[in-house]
Amino acid sequence: MQSSGSHLQVLIPVSYILSAFISPLLYKWARKCYNVLIPLITGAIFIASGVLFYKVLSSPVGFLEYFPGFSWSGERFLATGQPIGIVLRTDIFGALLVLLITGVGFLVSIYSFRYIAHEASEERIGYYYTLLFLMLAGMSGVPLTGDCFNFYVFLEVASISSYALVAFPGKEQSLEAAFKYMLVGAIGSILIVFAIGLLFSATGTLNMAYASQQVAKIVTSSPDSPLYNYRHLIFASVGLFVIGFSIKSAFFPAHAWLADAHPVAPSSISAMLSGLMIKATGVFLLIRFLFTVFGFHKGYYGQMLTPVFLVVAVATVIGGSLFAIAQTNLKRMLAYSTIAQMGYILIGISLLTKAGLEGSILHIVNHTITKSLLFLSAGAIIYKTGVKDIKGMARMGYRMPLTMSCFAIGAFSMVGLPPLSGFMSKWALAEASLEANFPLLVVVLLASSLLNAVYYFRVVGLAFFSPAQQGTGTNNSAQAHNSASESGSELPLTMAIPIIVLAAGVILVGLQLNPIMKVIKPAVAVLFR
Amino acid sequence: MMVLTRIDFIVSVCLFGIGLYAMVMEPNLIKKLIGLNIMETSVYLFFIAMGDVRLGPSTEQWAIAPFAQNIDAAASGKVAMVNPIPSALILTAIVVSVSVTAVALSIAIKLYQHYGTLDLRKMATLKG
Numbered sequence: 001m002q003s004s005g006s007h008l009q010v011l012i013p014v015s016y017i018l019s020a021f022i023s024p025l026l027y028k029w030a031r032k033c034y035n036v037l038i039p040l041i042t043g044a045i046f047i048a049s050g051v052l053f054y055k056v057l058s059s060p061v062g063f064l065e066y067f068p069g070f071s072w073s074g075e076r077f078l079a080t081g082q083p084i085g086i087v088l089r090t091d092i093f094g095a096l097l098v099l100l101i102t103g104v105g106f107l108v109s110i111y112s113f114r115y116i117a118h119e120a121s122e123e124r125i126g127y128y129y130t131l132l133f134l135m136l137a138g139m140s141g142v143p144l145t146g147d148c149f150n151f152y153v154f155l156e157v158a159s160i161s162s163y164a165l166v167a168f169p170g171k172e173q174s175l176e177a178a179f180k181y182m183l184v185g186a187i188g189s190i191l192i193v194f195a196i197g198l199l200f201s202a203t204g205t206l207n208m209a210y211a212s213q214q215v216a217k218i219v220t221s222s223p224d225s226p227l228y229n230y231r232h233l234i235f236a237s238v239g240l241f242v243i244g245f246s247i248k249s250a251f252f253p254a255h256a257w258l259a260d261a262h263p264v265a266p267s268s269i270s271a272m273l274s275g276l277m278i279k280a281t282g283v284f285l286l287i288r289f290l291f292t293v294f295g296f297h298k299g300y301y302g303q304m305l306t307p308v309f310l311v312v313a314v315a316t317v318i319g320g321s322l323f324a325i326a327q328t329n330l331k332r333m334l335a336y337s338t339i340a341q342m343g344y345i346l347i348g349i350s351l352l353t354k355a356g357l358e359g360s361i362l363h364i365v366n367h368t369i370t371k372s373l374l375f376l377s378a379g380a381i382i383y384k385t386g387v388k389d390i391k392g393m394a395r396m397g398y399r400m401p402l403t404m405s406c407f408a409i410g411a412f413s414m415v416g417l418p419p420l421s422g423f424m425s426k427w428a429l430a431e432a433s434l435e436a437n438f439p440l441l442v443v444v445l446l447a448s449s450l451l452n453a454v455y456y457f458r459v460v461g462l463a464f465f466s467p468a469q470q471g472t473g474t475n476n477s478a479q480a481h482n483s484a485s486e487s488g489s490e491l492p493l494t495m496a497i498p499i500i501v502l503a504a505g506v507i508l509v510g511l512q513l514n515p516i517m518k519v520i521k522p523a524v525a526v527l528f529r
Numbered sequence: 530m531m532v533l534t535r536i537d538f539i540v541s542v543c544l545f546g547i548g549l550y551a552m553v554m555e556p557n558l559i560k561k562l563i564g565l566n567i568m569e570t571s572v573y574l575f576f577i578a579m580g581d582v583r584l585g586p587s588t589e590q591w592a593i594a595p596f597a598q599n600i601d602a603a604a605s606g607k608v609a610m611v612n613p614i615p616s617a618l619i620l621t622a623i624v625v626s627v628s629v630t631a632v633a634l635s636i637a638i639k640l641y642q643h644y645g646t647l648d649l650r651k652m653a654t655l656k657g
Binding site: 149152153156160163164167170172175176178179182183186187189190193194197200201206 | 545549552558561565568569572575576579614615618621622625628629632633636637639640643644649652
């Protein structure tokens with residue numbers, strides 16, 4: 001096995017960590033060009049991850065393996081064939097996620113300058129970027145690594161900085177939400193470490209690829225072989241991993257923390273948390289462990305996980321949508337919508353088929369772009385008008401036409417209107433569930449699309465089609481004309497550009513589905529190997 | 530059950546339960562954090578106990594990594610050493626949990642400054 005690693009696998013998280021520590025210094029010494037330096041750093045990392053993505057795609061085996069450090073004897077394997085040391089192993093799915101993380105991170109880092117100055121005092125911007133970069137370092141490290149304990153460290157780096165970021169505005173609400181988020185997140189993390197311990201005690205390795213070989217040996221062993229005794233360790237480990245990652249990705253019984261933490265965070269951070277955090281630390285790792293490490297698609301375990309997962313997924317989808325309808329706060333509604341969308345992703349995973357997983361990954365891509373767009377637009381509305389309630393959205397489409405148009409694009413994609421990306425992934429999931437003989441799931445998907453339509457169309461309808469509060473039609477058109485002429489100064493450019501780019505992304509993903517499926521299909525093939 | 534033959538694993542699971550109980554049931558923020566730390570300690574205990582590799586032919590071998598060492602040498606009873614990896618992992622995990630505790634305590638201090646109490650029931654501004 002030759003090492004085909006790329007130094008970028010190490011450089012992406014490391015450069016985030018380095019820039020985290022120089023960010024307060026830059027803010028102190030180079031405040032004039034701070035607004036240029038930060039996007040330069042994040043942009044460079046985004047380009048680097050693009051190069052890494054291309055390298056992973058063009059590698060014949062579908063992944064890159066990088067061995068950092070060295071061993072004294074110069075060997076990477078023990079006599080038993082066990083790899084020594086930490087390995088960074090990035091497959092196509094991981095590289096795709098890193099591309100999304102660095103891309104949205106780039107846009108959010110541009111967006112944050114004006115927004116954070118509005119939400120917290122301007123003096124603290126340097127520290128805000130420290131936390132943001134640490135979170136990005138953790139999140140981008142998780143998909144890059146191939147080591148069970150290394151991913152845990154990255155996960156904790158991301159989690160701890162996200163606890164601090166939720167508390168960043170320093171208001172009562174945000175502190176309380178951060179504390180609750182921290183408690184639940186810590187329980188999830190502890191369960192994950194426990195599961196790592198069980199996996200390690202059964203397989204004797206932390207290397208994911210090697211562990212998966214040992215897991216296959218153990219679960220397929222005959223009752224008279226000595227390995228048979230280790231099977232209960234594997235089962236306990238699967239259970240703890242599944243519960244831990246379910247807490248991290250806010251599936252139904254453990255969803256409450258998300259609805260508290262995501263809305264009260266600064267909107268830029270809500271976009272990061274909702275768009276990326278729950279995927280990098282939750283669903284991505286769930287997929288990585290279920291398929292790459294434990295090999296659920298190979299049928300070792302029968303179908304025991306599918307019914308449990310399907311019940312949880314349907315409860316998450318329907319429950320999240322129903323709760324979202326009841327909300328009066330716009331960002332809280334978006335948070336409940338995130339919970340519902342995580343249910344969709346779980347539906348695709350629980351089918352344990354290739355088609356289902358393709359639908360899930362497509363939905364991860366869509367939801368990342370769309371939900372970041374929605375939260376950034378909600379943040380722009382708060383920045384400009386201070387409106388947080390859905391009721392206050394009346395005629396917002398005339399006061400902030402650009403933002404609301406982008407919001408509407410995101411909302412339509414979430415509901416699943418045909419040319420947009422949301423429709424494509426829902427279609428893929430529906431096809432996959434028909435293929436796997438679960439026709440009832442299509443009903444669930446349809447029902448929840450209708451529920452989505454109820455709460456998203458309410459906002460869009462209020463913003464564009466609510467009657468004018470006072471005055472006649474002429475007054476109305478004069479108002480519209482007035483705000484249209486002002487639309488240039490609707491938002492600061494640094495806030496408008498990320499929103500427009502993300503809205504364009506939503507449309508592009510919907511229109512250019514084939515190139516994306518050409519990436520996702522081999523990614524799933526590598527996971528199913 | 531083989532699990533019951535190892536007292537360290539039983540203690541570890543008990544500690545986990547105590548910590549979880551304290552974290553979920555106690556309304557006081559500091560007590561919740563103490564519960565969190567007890568839970569983390571239980572995981573450390575589990576890891577450290579797992580690293581104990583007394584590979585004799587007669588030793589009960591539950592949760593001893595079968596692939597971690599040369600199996601031939603183990604069968605002949607020549608290898609009797611502690612597995613170093615769990616200890617190294619726990620050093621890292623302790624650092625992680627210290628940082629979690631530090632962040633949590635600083636948030637708790639801020640909450641105390643705002644509300645004048647550490648009772649979570651008295652500071653519910655978030656609606657369900």
